[in-house]
Amino acid sequence: MTDRSARRSFLPERADQVTVRRTNVAVTLRSLRDAGPRSRARLAEDTGLNKTTISSVIAELAERGLVATRGVDRAGAAGRPGVVVEVDGRHVYGIGIELNVDYIAVLALDLRGSVLFERRLPIDVPRLGPGRTLDEITTMVNEAIGVADRQGGTDPVGITVAIPGLVETNPGVLIFAPNLGWRDFRLVSELSRRLGNPSYRIRMDNDANLSAIGEWAFGVAAGTADLVYLTGEVGVGAGVVVDGQLLRGAEGFGGEVGHMPLEPGGQVCGCGRRGCWETMVGLGALLRLAASPRDDVRDPSLDLEERLNEIVRRAEANDSRTLSALEQIGAGLGVGASILINLFNPKVLVLGGYFARVGPYILEPMVAELQSRVIAPGMGGCRVELSQLGFTAAVRGGAQVALEPVLDDPTTVRPPRRKGASGGVA
Amino acid sequence: MTDRSARRSFLPERADQVTVRRTNVAVTLRSLRDAGPRSRARLAEDTGLNKTTISSVIAELAERGLVATRGVDRAGAAGRPGVVVEVDGRHVYGIGIELNVDYIAVLALDLRGSVLFERRLPIDVPRLGPGRTLDEITTMVNEAIGVADRQGGTDPVGITVAIPGLVETNPGVLIFAPNLGWRDFRLVSELSRRLGNPSYRIRMDNDANLSAIGEWAFGVAAGTADLVYLTGEVGVGAGVVVDGQLLRGAEGFGGEVGHMPLEPGGQVCGCGRRGCWETMVGLGALLRLAASPRDDVRDPSLDLEERLNEIVRRAEANDSRTLSALEQIGAGLGVGASILINLFNPKVLVLGGYFARVGPYILEPMVAELQSRVIAPGMGGCRVELSQLGFTAAVRGGAQVALEPVLDDPTTVRPPRRKGASGGVA
Numbered sequence: 021m022t023d024r025s026a027r028r029s030f031l032p033e034r035a036d037q038v039t040v041r042r043t044n045v046a047v048t049l050r051s052l053r054d055a056g057p058r059s060r061a062r063l064a065e066d067t068g069l070n071k072t073t074i075s076s077v078i079a080e081l082a083e084r085g086l087v088a089t090r091g092v093d094r095a096g097a098a099g100r101p102g103v104v105v106e107v108d109g110r111h112v113y114g115i116g117i118e119l120n121v122d123y124i125a126v127l128a129l130d131l132r133g134s135v136l137f138e139r140r141l142p143i144d145v146p147r148l149g150p151g152r153t154l155d156e157i158t159t160m161v162n163e164a165i166g167v168a169d170r171q172g173g174t175d176p177v178g179i180t181v182a183i184p185g186l187v188e189t190n191p192g193v194l195i196f197a198p199n200l201g202w203r204d205f206r207l208v209s210e211l212s213r214r215l216g217n218p219s220y221r222i223r224m225d226n227d228a229n230l231s232a233i234g235e236w237a238f239g240v241a242a243g244t245a246d247l248v249y250l251t252g253e254v255g256v257g258a259g260v261v262v263d264g265q266l267l268r269g270a271e272g273f274g275g276e277v278g279h280m281p282l283e284p285g286g287q288v289c290g291c292g293r294r295g296c297w298e299t300m301v302g303l304g305a306l307l308r309l310a311a312s313p314r315d316d317v318r319d320p321s322l323d324l325e326e327r328l329n330e331i332v333r334r335a336e337a338n339d340s341r342t343l344s345a346l347e348q349i350g351a352g353l354g355v356g357a358s359i360l361i362n363l364f365n366p367k368v369l370v371l372g373g374y375f376a377r378v379g380p381y382i383l384e385p386m387v388a389e390l391q392s393r394v395i396a397p398g399m400g401g402c403r404v405e406l407s408q409l410g411f412t413a414a415v416r417g418g419a420q421v422a423l424e425p426v427l428d429d430p431t432t433v434r435p436p437r438r439k440g441a442s443g444g445v446a
Numbered sequence: 447m448t449d450r451s452a453r454r455s456f457l458p459e460r461a462d463q464v465t466v467r468r469t470n471v472a473v474t475l476r477s478l479r480d481a482g483p484r485s486r487a488r489l490a491e492d493t494g495l496n497k498t499t500i501s502s503v504i505a506e507l508a509e510r511g512l513v514a515t516r517g518v519d520r521a522g523a524a525g526r527p528g529v530v531v532e533v534d535g536r537h538v539y540g541i542g543i544e545l546n547v548d549y550i551a552v553l554a555l556d557l558r559g560s561v562l563f564e565r566r567l568p569i570d571v572p573r574l575g576p577g578r579t580l581d582e583i584t585t586m587v588n589e590a591i592g593v594a595d596r597q598g599g600t601d602p603v604g605i606t607v608a609i610p611g612l613v614e615t616n617p618g619v620l621i622f623a624p625n626l627g628w629r630d631f632r633l634v635s636e637l638s639r640r641l642g643n644p645s646y647r648i649r650m651d652n653d654a655n656l657s658a659i660g661e662w663a664f665g666v667a668a669g670t671a672d673l674v675y676l677t678g679e680v681g682v683g684a685g686v687v688v689d690g691q692l693l694r695g696a697e698g699f700g701g702e703v704g705h706m707p708l709e710p711g712g713q714v715c716g717c718g719r720r721g722c723w724e725t726m727v728g729l730g731a732l733l734r735l736a737a738s739p740r741d742d743v744r745d746p747s748l749d750l751e752e753r754l755n756e757i758v759r760r761a762e763a764n765d766s767r768t769l770s771a772l773e774q775i776g777a778g779l780g781v782g783a784s785i786l787i788n789l790f791n792p793k794v795l796v797l798g799g800y801f802a803r804v805g806p807y808i809l810e811p812m813v814a815e816l817q818s819r820v821i822a823p824g825m826g827g828c829r830v831e832l833s834q835l836g837f838t839a840a841v842r843g844g845a846q847v848a849l850e851p852v853l854d855d856p857t858t859v860r861p862p863r864r865k866g867a868s869g870g871v872a
Contacts, residue, residue: 195823196821196823260789267789268791270791270793271827273788274789276791277789279821280785281708281781281784281819283710284709362702362706363693363701365695395622396612396622396697396702397621400697401697
């Protein structure tokens, strides 16, 4: 038996001066990032630090290029204009990579939340295999670093790779990705080798987990403590935030929803069984229901967004097969999502991936199923939202995770290179 | 937008001397409860408090009757025997009540974890209705208080009522219990009125939540940070512990699993739909599969444990209908539990209620389904255990929750009544 009470000991950790300073700097930067630009006086109030400390912390952050100050007119206030502090850090950026069945995507995000680089490449990943797919990713990452470099950055702070499958985050092994057909692949060390074993950290996580982090940080439900994110691609993934924490489970395998057995005797799934939820509502189901086998929208070598645009065009033109397919997808989504809402009682369920693109056509049948199946009255207070991040949720979440070490300890960042007196950016 | 960073401020709360003292007393009592009897020196080590503080804290706890000391032989150690401190508190007790479809149960538990009173009454709750059911409960609670009183207790510290349904814990309203047929019933205030509006706190929670707390505190998986508890009664309930915290969801309606739609076109459920998980594996399914309508094991007016004993006797005698029914239940349990293990990736799944009683006959088909359906290799490290608490998990968990205020602040407990010089207990 372990002594659980020991963890509850009230004794504070011993904090030496360096730790206290580092914590003050981190708290101030996070506060600016999360709650926006403010005056020094407001910041002192919000962080509980005194004004002298705030001034010296801001000076340190400014020296490292992580915050900037600007004057603002204070409407109706007499006297000189106020000065607000805001996050800068355009030379500090993280990279998110998404590896999916029919595309790879790379996005570089700076500390201000600005996108420095974004690219998506439609390719047939299962056919290409791990080696050549990583070669493609390496080319794209080097391209991103080149672009960031021209904008004043140096190396990224970190890289996070999103995978549609089970991941052992430490040391970064892909355990099983049914829809890629990959198993037990040491992706992180392979990618690191291709990038010349850089000193920044490369990590890997499940795509839906990273998308949920993206939604939590930037999306329609930013900061919601109880949130379920559902993404529709070839598979169906979920990222679940419970009481402000990402649900990972004892060994990091939590959040797997695509293989709920909801249709006994249904279609064959990538996992080998029949009737899994993703055979009912994944991208394959939509395409199968909406189009004949030789229809271009079912050609995986064409860009997915283009094919989805075509499906939406047909729905807008009242094509009955398309509309009926979307209605069936919506109802199937409601059946499975009712399980998640009954279990997690979230405040918001966010639909991402292709679900978000066809949202207006699937929401009504989905919510009808939810209303009849969720046991708590009024769906337990849960609302359904469409992601505004589209297919970028995972790469944004990944880039955000890559930036975390800077937010945890801003004193690790070196002052930016100076580019002559003009300070101009290419 | 809220300032999430403000909560991360490193500044410790101001702790005045009274608060510090109270915290020290609580930490010490919890440590003794969770990790067992120990010497003062060991306690000082485990809590991080100095020996002088520990001695004065122990003196205070002893004065309030919450700890006692005893001498022990130290095997192989030279010198005088050691003195260990242990939890006492036989005058401090909480009451757990469980209200189910075909029984009500009451259990009183003292601070040492000893059961002072335990009773289960088989009755037909849906037929009796809320008013008369509460009358029965009131009688049983008064009986429990009488017994505890003769053992040196006074009033309970608190009462917690377990309900098979949705509960609004504050202010204690039963929202919907499909299998009781009750809706929107202010159970806590009604019970409080019948008990003469006592000063101790009466609370209410979902039965599976309280059972999960019971398992966490006393059961086969005590202290496991990621745990799913499944209980089989007329309905099927789950209590989920995620990273050491009970999953409640945004409005407290989380953990509902009985109505997962796993068998389209299956049996009609108490909720009005067909093919919910509990129609496949609830007590009704077992009885329907194992026995003809006029068989005594299907008579709800007979004691449930007796009926289950009869089913186990038949299984032991190799009755083929019984064995096949149990195998079907086991397989159905595996189908639904695979969803929970894929979602939560727990360390342990505990089977309670009637599942535990027939465990040896359902485990094998259940685990076979899990092994083929859980996506993570090796079931993600999850093992399946049978509850040892039987049908008492919910009342034990409830009594434990009722005792929490004492563990949070032991200084609220008044010293016990003295019963003459002998200090004897009836």
